[in-house]
Amino acid sequence: MDLARTIKYEEELDQQFAERIASEPGGEGIWNCIQCGTCSAICPVSIYMDKTPRRIIGLIRAGFKEEVLASISPWICTSCYSCTVECPAKIKITDIMFVVKRMAMQQKSHRRFIIADIEEEFVKMVRKNGRLTESKMGIKVARKAGIGNLLSMVPLAWNLMRHDRLKLFHTERMTNVDELRTILRAMEAGPRVTLPAKPPVIPTGHHQEVTA
Amino acid sequence: MKEYLYYPGCSLKGVGSPYEQSLLSTFGKLGIKLTEIADWNCCGATAYLSVDANMAIVLAARNLAIAERSDGHDIVAPCSGCFLSLTKAKEMLEKYPELRAKVTEALGRANLKYLGHSKVRHPLEVLMTDIGTKELKKLITRPLKNLRVVPYYGCAILRPYQAVGDPHAPKVLEEMIGLAGATPVDYPYKGRCCGGMLTSGVQTVGLRLAEILLEAAKSAQADVIVTTCPLCNYNLECYQEKLRKSTGKDLGVPVIYFTQMLGLAMGLSREEVGLDRMLRTPAVAEVTA
Numbered sequence: 001m002d003l004a005r006t007i008k009y010e011e012e013l014d015q016q017f018a019e020r021i022a023s024e025p026g027g028e029g030i031w032n033c034i035q036c037g038t039c040s041a042i043c044p045v046s047i048y049m050d051k052t053p054r055r056i057i058g059l060i061r062a063g064f065k066e067e068v069l070a071s072i073s074p075w076i077c078t079s080c081y082s083c084t085v086e087c088p089a090k091i092k093i094t095d096i097m098f099v100v101k102r103m104a105m106q107q108k109s110h111r112r113f114i115i116a117d118i119e120e121e122f123v124k125m126v127r128k129n130g131r132l133t134e135s136k137m138g139i140k141v142a143r144k145a146g147i148g149n150l151l152s153m154v155p156l157a158w159n160l161m162r163h164d165r166l167k168l169f170h171t172e173r174m175t176n177v178d179e180l181r182t183i184l185r186a187m188e189a190g191p192r193v194t195l196p197a198k199p200p201v202i203p204t205g206h207h208q209e210v211t212a
Numbered sequence: 213m214k215e216y217l218y219y220p221g222c223s224l225k226g227v228g229s230p231y232e233q234s235l236l237s238t239f240g241k242l243g244i245k246l247t248e249i250a251d252w253n254c255c256g257a258t259a260y261l262s263v264d265a266n267m268a269i270v271l272a273a274r275n276l277a278i279a280e281r282s283d284g285h286d287i288v289a290p291c292s293g294c295f296l297s298l299t300k301a302k303e304m305l306e307k308y309p310e311l312r313a314k315v316t317e318a319l320g321r322a323n324l325k326y327l328g329h330s331k332v333r334h335p336l337e338v339l340m341t342d343i344g345t346k347e348l349k350k351l352i353t354r355p356l357k358n359l360r361v362v363p364y365y366g367c368a369i370l371r372p373y374q375a376v377g378d379p380h381a382p383k384v385l386e387e388m389i390g391l392a393g394a395t396p397v398d399y400p401y402k403g404r405c406c407g408g409m410l411t412s413g414v415q416t417v418g419l420r421l422a423e424i425l426l427e428a429a430k431s432a433q434a435d436v437i438v439t440t441c442p443l444c445n446y447n448l449e450c451y452q453e454k455l456r457k458s459t460g461k462d463l464g465v466p467v468i469y470f471t472q473m474l475g476l477a478m479g480l481s482r483e484e485v486g487l488d489r490m491l492r493t494p495a496v497a498e499v500t501a
Contacts, residue, residue, distance in 0.1 A: 025265065076410070078407065079408065080405040102265060105263055114413045115413050116262075118259070120263065126260065131253060131254050134227050145412075145413060155453070156450055156453070159491060165227045166226070174253055176251055182322055184271075186321045187314065190314075193266055193310045195308070
């Protein structure tokens with residue numbers, strides 16, 4: 001039996017990780033977490049996650065970068081915003097999930113999880129046509145999910161076609177896609193927008209008194 | 213005559229087209245003018261936000277900038293996802309001047325300018341606020357008596373921007389169901405996630421969420437579920453057969469748009485609200501005969 005160390009040494013952690021998350025719009029609140037777990041309790045999909053939302057926030061703050069970026073939890077998040085509305089510390093947890101997804105995408109360190117692939121396909125299609133064609137996207141998704149999934153969707157696709165809600169050979173497209181591409185290229189040029197780094201704020205308990 | 217700009221979004225041109233059909237006919241009946249935003253593009257949805265936030269915001273901002281060229285009409289975004297994306301972009305552009313500077317520059321390349329004065333609204337809120345129950349009531353000519361209706365709001369109009377009031381206990385959809393002469397069913401999951409994108413990619417999770425909602429509607433003996441979003445409608449309507457096969461439960465219940473319900477109650481025909489383009493339909497004719 002192979003034994004492996006089950007903890008990380010402090011020098012193996014990425015101490016700047018939380019600050020980088022906090023420097024993305026929506027990530028600022030990360031230092032306010034009191035680890036109450038309200039987010040994990042209200043989340044309709046936390047029972048399927050490998051790390052609950054509370055744990056993700058805790059791991060980010062402790063510097064467990066690889067573990068967080070490799071987690072499937074942000075990809076399972078349906079962005080229903082329940083956690084964001086319920087969080088007593090007013091942390092935009094859904095936005096933090098988006099930040100983690102973007103970092104994982106940029107570093108290519110995310111598992112090739114199907115939702116990541118779908119989102120990349122979506123972006124490609126919008127760049128090409130300015131809009132999304134649901135039928136084409138549906139086929140791409142079903143193919144990625146496997147041949148069984150693709151076949152299982154055929155009766156539904158047929159049913160929707162009969163109800164005049166799905167056209168196989170139609171592409172939804174803007175008239176002036178070039179204009180959109182010009183804007184997107186201009187947005188891509190130059191540095192990405194981040195926020196000035198703020199020093200971590202150590203969360204205070206509800207009963208703490210303020211002293212000089 | 214009331215006038216609004218209309219941002220359809222991709223889904224209302226596709227699988228959600230009965231929503232567009234019923235929105236246009238219902239607003240037409242009310243004498244409200246909807247002008248489609250010229251050459252609109254995808255709102256960015258959640259997908260773009262997962263890949264590149266700056267790009268997601270500029271996509272939404274282009275639509276807002278085009279809308280702002282016309283004189284100050286509010287934008288009606290019937291897809292809850294689009295409503296959320298456009299509203300979120302507005303919030304971000306307000307809150308982060310660095311982001312706004314960059315978006316302004318990028319839009320400038322296409323001679324567009326984002327001013328920030330446009331308002332993004334969901335049609336449910338527009339109908340109940342701008343038209344109001346008193347006016348709507350006058351137009352109900354075919355009350356949908358004895359129809360038990362599940363008011364399903366979904367996530368994106370309740371959270372995080374709370375377009376229709378208290379996200380924990382919204383009431384407007386129940387009010388509209390009552391106006392239409394039908395009976396709103398007490399439904400604890402009215403703001404619970406429908407499965408979102410997971411129904412297509414990760415069905416183990418996505419379909420389970422849809423199953424929970426359908427099962428609750430069945431046990432409440434609902435005749436129909438009304439929705440306010442094309443993705444919610446798709447997830448609840450289109451996987452019933454698949455769920456029957458995988459769970460062995462009969463989860464069949466009609467799922468229609470709130471605009472279809474209102475249109476019918478205002479005397480529009482099944483064709484005018486696109487009712488027969490839904491996979492299952494409530495027995496409206498018998499109910500109102």
